[in-house]
Amino acid sequence: MTDTQWPVWEVFVQANPGIPHKHAGNVHAADAEMAMQNARDVYTRRSEGISIWVVPANAISASSPEDQGSFFEPSNDKPYRHPTFYKIPEGVKYL
Amino acid sequence: MEDEKKLAAFEAKIAAGNKIEPKDWMPEAYRKQLIRMMSQHAHSEIVGMLPEGNWITRAPNLRRKAILLAKVQDEAGHGLYLYSATETLGIDRTELLEQLHTGKAKYSSIFNYPTLTWADIGAIGWLVDGAAIMNQTALARGSYGPYSRAMVRICKEESFHNRQGYEIMMHLAQGTPEQKAMAQDALNRWWWPSIMMLGPSDDQSPNSEQLMRWKVKMESNDAIRQRFIDRTVPQADFIGLSIPDKDLKFDEASGHYEHGPINWEEFFEVIKGNGPCNAKRLKARSDADKKGRWVRDAAMAYAEKKKLKAA
Amino acid sequence: MTIQEAKFQYLLRLGDSSLIIGHRLSEWCGSGPILEEDIALINIALDFVGNATAILGYAATVEGNGRTEDDLAFLRSEREFRNLLITEQPNGDYASTITRQFLYDVYTYYLYEALKSSKDETIAALAEKSHKEITYHLRHTTEWMYRLGDGTEESHERMQNAMNDLWMFTGELFDMDEVDATLIKEGIAPDLNTIKEKWEAHVKPVIAEATLQIPSYNFKQKGSREGKHSEHLGFLLAEMQSVHRSFPGAKW
Numbered sequence: 001m002t003d004t005q006w007p008v009w010e011v012f013v014q015a016n017p018g019i020p021h022k023h024a025g026n027v028h029a030a031d032a033e034m035a036m037q038n039a040r041d042v043y044t045r046r047s048e049g050i051s052i053w054v055v056p057a058n059a060i061s062a063s064s065p066e067d068q069g070s071f072f073e074p075s076n077d078k079p080y081r082h083p084t085f086y087k088i089p090e091g092v093k094y095l
Numbered sequence: 096m097e098d099e100k101k102l103a104a105f106e107a108k109i110a111a112g113n114k115i116e117p118k119d120w121m122p123e124a125y126r127k128q129l130i131r132m133m134s135q136h137a138h139s140e141i142v143g144m145l146p147e148g149n150w151i152t153r154a155p156n157l158r159r160k161a162i163l164l165a166k167v168q169d170e171a172g173h174g175l176y177l178y179s180a181t182e183t184l185g186i187d188r189t190e191l192l193e194q195l196h197t198g199k200a201k202y203s204s205i206f207n208y209p210t211l212t213w214a215d216i217g218a219i220g221w222l223v224d225g226a227a228i229m230n231q232t233a234l235a236r237g238s239y240g241p242y243s244r245a246m247v248r249i250c251k252e253e254s255f256h257n258r259q260g261y262e263i264m265m266h267l268a269q270g271t272p273e274q275k276a277m278a279q280d281a282l283n284r285w286w287w288p289s290i291m292m293l294g295p296s297d298d299q300s301p302n303s304e305q306l307m308r309w310k311v312k313m314e315s316n317d318a319i320r321q322r323f324i325d326r327t328v329p330q331a332d333f334i335g336l337s338i339p340d341k342d343l344k345f346d347e348a349s350g351h352y353e354h355g356p357i358n359w360e361e362f363f364e365v366i367k368g369n370g371p372c373n374a375k376r377l378k379a380r381s382d383a384d385k386k387g388r389w390v391r392d393a394a395m396a397y398a399e400k401k402k403l404k405a406a
Numbered sequence: 407m408t409i410q411e412a413k414f415q416y417l418l419r420l421g422d423s424s425l426i427i428g429h430r431l432s433e434w435c436g437s438g439p440i441l442e443e444d445i446a447l448i449n450i451a452l453d454f455v456g457n458a459t460a461i462l463g464y465a466a467t468v469e470g471n472g473r474t475e476d477d478l479a480f481l482r483s484e485r486e487f488r489n490l491l492i493t494e495q496p497n498g499d500y501a502s503t504i505t506r507q508f509l510y511d512v513y514t515y516y517l518y519e520a521l522k523s524s525k526d527e528t529i530a531a532l533a534e535k536s537h538k539e540i541t542y543h544l545r546h547t548t549e550w551m552y553r554l555g556d557g558t559e560e561s562h563e564r565m566q567n568a569m570n571d572l573w574m575f576t577g578e579l580f581d582m583d584e585v586d587a588t589l590i591k592e593g594i595a596p597d598l599n600t601i602k603e604k605w606e607a608h609v610k611p612v613i614a615e616a617t618l619q620i621p622s623y624n625f626k627q628k629g630s631r632e633g634k635h636s637e638h639l640g641f642l643l644a645e646m647q648s649v650h651r652s653f654p655g656a657k658w
Contacts, residue, residue, distance in 0.1 A: 003189055003388060003391070004391055004392075004395060005188040005189045006391065006394065006395065006440065008179075008182070025176060025179055025245075027175070027179075027442055028440065028441075028442055030394035030397070030398040030553070031394070031401065033549055034394070034442075037545070038442040041442070041445045041446045041449050042175055042442065042445055045168070045169075045172065045449070046252070064118050065116070065118050065119050065120070141436075141441065144436040144444075148435040151432045151435055152429060152645050152646060153645060153646065153648055153649050154649070155480075155649040155650045155653070155656075155658040156476045157458065157459045157462075157475055158459070160455055161455045161456060161459070164432060164435070164448055164451055164452050164455065165448075165452060167435055167448065168445055168448040168449065168452070171444045171445045171448065172445055174441060175441050175445070178441070213649050263658070266657060267658075270656055270657055270658075271655075271656050273653060274653065274656055379437065382437070383436065383437040383438065383439075386437065386439070386500075387439025387440055387443075387500070388439075389558065389560050389561055389564070390439035390440070390554070391439055391440055392558055392560075393553055393554050393558045394553045396557045396558045397552065397553040397554075397556055398553075400556065
């Protein structure tokens with residue numbers, strides 16, 4: 001067996017009820033339970049969280065910088081997806 | 096040709112104040128320099144646990160014991176953030192630690208000095224963390240995203256370290272004559288190493304220009320050092336301790352303190368491995384790693400077994 | 407024995423045990439098997455120091471002689487300490503530390519659970535807070551019992567050795583004397599026989615699942631109730647109290 005610092009797990013912490021989990025960083029751990037405990041000890045030492053997700057880092061697929069053009073720019077010319085695109089006469093309510 | 100275009104885009108991005116992220120293209124020199132700096136920083140945090148850890152079991156009261164434990168724990172946490180940020184550059188922690196244990200990687204010169212009395216815990220928090228914070232606040236504005244984010248988090252957490260150190264010194268300085276003498280002695284021993292830990296003088300720091308342009312380095316060593324001295328001297332005055340520099344004087348014209356000559360020979364000796372505690376610190380880290388090997392192996396073996404059972 | 411005397415003694419037992427085992431855990435600082443575990447151990451040590459501070463503070467109040475928690479921690483000698491023998495046993499290897507911690511965590515888990523309904527409101531409130539911390543400690547140590555007990559051949563052997571060495575200190579966890587009798591009658595402290603049943607029902611299946619054996623010997627060490635300790639405590643206190651004792655009356 002080669003020496004190991006254990007696999008990396010990405011850590012997501014929910015700071016308060018009702019808001020999304022946010023990426024906090026990562027920890028090394030041999031298993032999921034350990035990853036959760038390590039995440040708790042490392043990323044919530046100052047009451048930063050009420051819920052934790054841990055995900056094996058190698059289970060995450062990420063887009064690459066080269067994808068930026070083809071992935072994200074096409075949405076730039078679709079302003080009609082945003083409510084501000086539409087002009088509604090003053091005085092009309094609940095729209 | 097391709098690389099030149101990429102380099103131009105890379106530099107433009109930095110000039111515009113954007114961050115470089117792990118998957119972005121970066122020049123090899125940038126990656127290498129960052130790995131060197133960030134791992135050195137990470138190693139400093141975990142080696143830095145040792146001189147202070149030395150006093151946890153002897154802290155003079157329960158409050159101080161809890162504070163010191165929390166502080167040393169933060170340092171472990173900071174080491175962890177920094178290793179993790181370094182890993183985004185494509186090198187893993189096992190390899191980084193190996194570089195530390197074999198002496199290939201460096202860590203801050205300051206941690207090769209011994210902590211001889213309880214007052215040293217105050218001096219470290221006040222001076223060493225004070226100097227480190229100056230440096231880290233600058234680095235938080237650096238161009239590499241993961242490093243900069245780690246710095247922001249670390250600076251936020253570290254502000255209490257600096258204060259608790261000063262508080263220890265204040266209590267000692269206002270205490271019995273023996274306590275005050277202990278505080279002055281600690282200041283005498285830690286002042287110059289703290290000044291030196293901010294790195295060699297600008298005229299002895301080559302290739303700084305490119306690193307500044309790439310926002311790997313944000314400020315020159317001398318500029319940070321000057322700011323540290325300007326802020327710290329009045330703090331010493333306030334609690335009635337004297338800075339061990341007979342040439343120290345305030346220059347009205349520039350608004351800065353002028354300090355006496357720094358013993359760079361000592362600094363370079365410590366960096367080379369000839370400080371009072373270099374061998375001891377390295378051995379402590381490397382022994383812990385060796386002693387922990389069977390534990391790490393067992394945890395992996397158990398995880399594998401459980402996976403097989405579940406399958 | 408008055409209720410006040412009994413309460414003072416009882417609080418010393420609780421507070422000293424936390425203080426001493428917290429001290430032992432803090433000795434790991436900087437030499438844990440991996441960075442994450444260093445952080446975890448310091449967290450647990452911090453919980454114990456906090457618990458000791460609160461309990462010894464209350465002990466000092468109950469005593470009413472003007473002593474503080476620091477006086478109790480730093481100015482008593484070996485024979486005056488009331489911590490359980492298991493808490494002062496040296497860290498040894500990681501297997502010893504985990505085994506010691508597990509056997510003790512299960513004990514405090516049920517003890518503090520019972521103390522949550524103590525008729526003494528301060529004790530009940532302290533127990534309420536501590537029980538949450540202990541619940542986490544126990545989760546941490548239980549997982550490590552499995553990992554190391556059922557990990558590799560080497561880790562299994564180390565764990566079995568640790569169990570063989572430490573089992574003899576588990577008997578006195580449940581010893582009762584006049585202090586307990588006085589407080590049980592008042593509804594302040596629980597009958598340790600009930601804690602013993604729960605402790606046994608809890609540790610046995612974990613030890614079995616960790617593929618370990620409970621040693622066959624019946625011999626149990628005792629003595630902490632009367633301040634008769636192992637030789638280890640003297641050195642621990644000499645270290646812990648050295649700065650405080652060297653500067654009598656100093657403020658820090």
